[in-house]
Amino acid sequence: MTQIRRTRSGGRIDRSQPVRFTFDGRELTGFAGDTLASALLANDEHLVGRSFKYHRPRGILTAGSEEPNALVGVTRSPGSGTPNLRATQVELHEGLSARSQNRFPSLGFDIGAVNDLLSPLFVAGFYYKTFMWPKSFWNRVYEPFIRAAAGLGVAPTAPDRDRYANRYAHCDVLIAGAGPAGIAAALSAAEVGARVILADEQAEMGGALLHETGATVERQPADRWLEAALAELAANPRVTLLLRTTAFGYFNHNYIALGERVTDHLAVPDPDLPRERLWQVRARQVVIAAGSIERPLVFPENDRPGVMLAEAGRIYANRYGVLPGRSIAVATACDTAYRAALDIHAAGGSIAVIADLRERPDEALVAEARAAGIRVETSCVVTGVLGRKRVRSVLLGRLRSGSVTAAGTVNADCLLMSGGWTPNVSLHSQSRGKLVWDAERGAYLPGAAVQAERSAGSCAGVDGLAAVLADGAHAGAEAAREATGTAHAPRQIVAEGGEAGIGWVLGALPHDRDAARVRAFVDYQNDVTAKDVKLAVREGMHSIEHIKRYTTTGMATDQGRLSNMNALSIASTALNRPVPEVGLTTFRQPYTPVSFGTLATTSRGDLFDPVRKTPIHGWAAGQGAAFEDVSLWKRAWYFPRGGEDMHRAVERECRTVRESVGLFDASTLGKIEVVGPDAAEFLNRIYTNPWLKLGPGRLRYGLMLNEAGFIMDDGVVGRLAEDRFHVTTTTGGAPRVLAHMEDYLQTEWPDLKVWLTSTTEQWAVIAVQGPKAREAIAPLVDDIDLATEALPHMSMREGHVMGGIPCRLFRMSFTGEAGYELNVPPSRAREVWEAVWANVEKLGGCAYGTETMHVLRAEKGYIIVGQETDGTVTPDDVGMSWAIGKKKRDFVGMRSLARPDLVAEGRKQLVGLLTRDGTALLEEGAQITREAVPALKTPALGHVTSSYVSPAAGRPIALAMIADGRARMGETLHVPMPEGAITVEVVPPVFVDPEGARLNV
C-alpha cells in the first residue's frame, strides 16, 4: 500500500523526492513537502491517535496548528524526542520516526478504550464526584490511578541534548501571520521603509494562497503572485521573514515572543544550529493577520477517524495532492465547503453528497456542484456516522421546522464538515484587546485595541481574497505610518476568486438519534461532549468560566479555538441567555505549546546563573577544598586532609584556630565605601549604633534594621578618615544593603553629602585568626605597628604589606580569637595569601572554610543574619540591645522598636541549648516544646537556629530562639523528633571565653 490516496498531479509536494518515515514502527512513504498528516492521509491512514479521556479512536481533523486529535510523539534518539506534536505541523523528513500516543498495547487495540464503555462514570466534573469516597482511597488508589491515566504523550527520559537560542529584536511593524493579509501588510509597510518582521508558523508563507488554486492575484495565478511578493520582501534588507515561527505570546507594551523551530524539519540538522530560537521582539506596531479557523459541526460521532474539516480536505487536495478519502461526503452550513467539494472533485476525488443545513444556499454554488455531477441536499443534517476506527457511512436527516426525520445513509469513508469560520482572535485577546459580538456573523471580532496593534484580514472578520488583501495592505500602511511617521498609500492589489465564506451554524445540531446513547463532541482534545456542557449548566455552572473549568472545554492545547464558539452556543441555549451575555473566556499565552527549551534558551547548566569566585579560589581548589554556594559565590567549605570526612576536617580546623592560627578567605563579604562630609551622620541614621564619635582608625560592629525594626544586616565598619568609612556587609546581603542605603540617601535625605560605592570586588579579604595570628602576619607587614597597644582589638590601619602592596589591616575577630583581616587588592591577593600561608604552615596552622567559621562563631554566640534571624527579629531578641545608640534621636527602625508588639512579653529570644545526654546533635529548624510528648496543636516555644559539634566545648552545642528565652536559663525543654524527643537545657548562648579575654592577646 503506497500512497493510494495521492492525486496524479498537482500540489506543492516534490514528487521526485520520495521520503521514507515510520509511524508506530511501520515504514511508509511520502514526498518532500508533506507534513506527517498529509503523508499519513496519502497512505489512507486516518486513525492516528486515541483520545484523552475515553481513548476513542481519532483521526486527522485539520491541516493546521489547531489540530486537536492527531498528536504524535517524534523520537530523535532513544530517550529523547518530543511528545504531543501536531501531525499537521510535523514536516516529513527522511527517517522521521513518529508514534501514536495514549494507547496500549497498540493504536488498533487499546485497553484504555474500556473508558469509552464506562463513559457514564466520566461525565463533566467526574473527578469531583466519582472519587469522593472512601476518603482514605484518595492517596492510595484514586490519585495514582488518575496520574497514570492522565496525559497524552510520554515525557522524554534523557536530558535534552539540543541547544536553544535566544534573540532580541526591535522592529517598526511586526506582522503575525503570512497569509494574504499578512503579506499585503508587509508589502505596504516595507514600501514606507519600515523595519518589518513577518512571522508565520508554517513551513511555507502564503496561508490560503498556497491552496487557492482557482484564484488570481494581479492577474496571475495566486501561487505565482505569492512567489513574486515573497521575493520582493526577501530582497528588502529591512524585512525579516521568519518561517516556522509562531507568535505565541503577546505581552505588555508590544512585547511579543516568537518561537522559531529551526532544525526539527531536517533529517540531518547542522550541529551549529540551535533546535529552536526564542525571539523577544519589541514592536512599535503590530499587525495581527492570524486568519480564521473553520468550525466543526457538533453531531453524534463527529469524532470518528475520517471526519475532517472541509477546508482541511481542500488543503490536502490542493496543496499536498492528497484525497482525504475514497468516497467523500460533505456536511456544511457554509459556502466555502462547496469550493472544497469542487476542488476535490476536480482533483479526481469522488464526492458522495453535499448535505447543506440551509434551506436555500447560494443558487450559483448549488448549480455549479450539480453541474459537476455532485448530489446536493438542502435542509439536510448529518445525524451521525457508522464505523468505529474509520467512517463507513454517513447518516442524513431532513430538517423540517426544527425537527429531523431520517433521510437515508450515504456510503463514505470520509466526511468533510463546515460550521462556518471563527476569526482567530487569540493574539488580540492576549494583548488585552476586548472582543465584540457580531450577531450577523455569529462571531466574536476584535474590538478596540489596548496596545499598538490592529487585526487585518479574516481574523478581523473580513471575507474574500480581494477584501482580505486590501484590508491587509491598509493595515500595513497604517501601522507603518504610526511607527515611522511616514504616510504612504496602501499597495493596491487586484484579486479574483477566493470567495467569501457565507453561512454558519453554532452549537449542537438537531438529530433523530437516541439522545441517551449518542455523543457529539465539542472539544475533541479534552473529550468534552455537548451533553457535558448541558450537564454543567444543570449542575449550577452559569458563568462560562465555571463551565470551562467544570467540563475542561477549551482547556486543551488549542485553547478552544475549535470548540469555544460551539460550547458557548450550547451553554447559551441551556441558560436561555444570548451568547454575548454568557461571556467568553480569555485566550492566554502561549498560542500553541512551546517547548521548555525555547523558554529556558541558554539558561541551563553552567549558564543558569553566573558563578562568583574569589581570587583565592584557585588556591583552595588546589588544596582539595570542598565548596559551598553562598548566593552566587563559591566559598571554600572545609579543607579535608588525608581522607578526612567533613566532620573530622571541621573538628581539626576548629582546634587549630583556637590553638595556633587559621587562614580564612573572607573576600566574599560585601563592601561599601561611604564617603563625604556627612558620611558619619548618614551611617548614624542607617545603623543602630552611634558613629559620630568613632575615631578614625577604629572599627565598630554595625547593626542595620529595616524601618519595621527588624534586623536586616550586620557587619564591621571601619573609619578610615573623618569623611570616609569602609563598610562591610554579609556575603549575601551586599546588593540589598547598598540599595537600602541608596534609597534613603536619594529619597529621604538628598541633602546629605554622601557618596556610596560598592567595593566588594575591590578588596580581597584574608582573615588570620588564632593566638598565633600576629606571628603569622608580622613578617609581612611593612609599615603598621601590630602591638596591641598600637593596634588594639577593633581598630584598623592603612599601610602596606610585602614591600608595597596596599593593605587595609583590620584587627577584629569573628571566632573569639585574636585576629586580623587583611584587605588587599584582588590582583595581589593570591600572592599575599600564599605568603601568609607559608607562615601559617610553619606555625602549625591551617586553612579553614565556612563550616569551621560557623562553628567558631556559634561557640561565641555570634549571630548570623538569616540564620538566627528571619526578618522578624529585633536587636533585643538576640540580646544585642548594646548595639543601639541610646542617645540617638532617630535611626532607621528606631521608632518601630517601641511598637507594642515589639516590646511585648513572650517574644522569642536567643539562647544556647545543651542536650541532656551530651551527644545528640539537634537538627537546625527543629521545634522546641515544654513537654516531651506535647498534645496535638500545642504551639512550639521556639526553634533551633544553629547546631554544631563544638570541639572547644567537647560536645554538641546549639543556638535557639525561644519565647522568653532569657528568663528560662536552666530550664529543661524538649525537641520532639520522629525517633523520640531530645531533652535539652537552656543555657547562655556563649560557650567559649564568655569574658572575651582571648581577643586581646
Place this chain on the structure above:
Amino acid sequence: MLLIQCPYCAVERPELEFRYGGEAHIARPESPSELTDEQWADFLYMRSNPKGVMAERWRHVHGCGRFFNALRDTVSDRFLAVYKAGEPRPAIEVSAPAAPNKETGR
C-alpha cells in the same frame, strides 16, 4: 515586559533594568519618635493600592541607579508620566475611582 522611561537617562528601557519601589510620595516623618503607634503603623504599612492612576517609585537599578517616580495606570499598565524624585506629582486625571491617597509630608 514593560517599557519604562528613565527621567534621568531620558531613554526608554525594558523593565529588567528597573526595580519597583512601592508607592511614591510617602515621606518619612521628620520626627518619628513624636508619632503615635497608630500614626507610625499607618506610615509603615498602609498604602492606597488604587485601581487607576498610581504614583509609584522606580529605580533604574541597572542603569543610572537613580530613584524616580512614575504615574502608572494599574488597569492598563500604561505609564502616564515619569518624573524625578522631589518633583511634584503631575496633574493627571484619575481614570478609575481610587481609594483616598495617604500622603504624609512633602
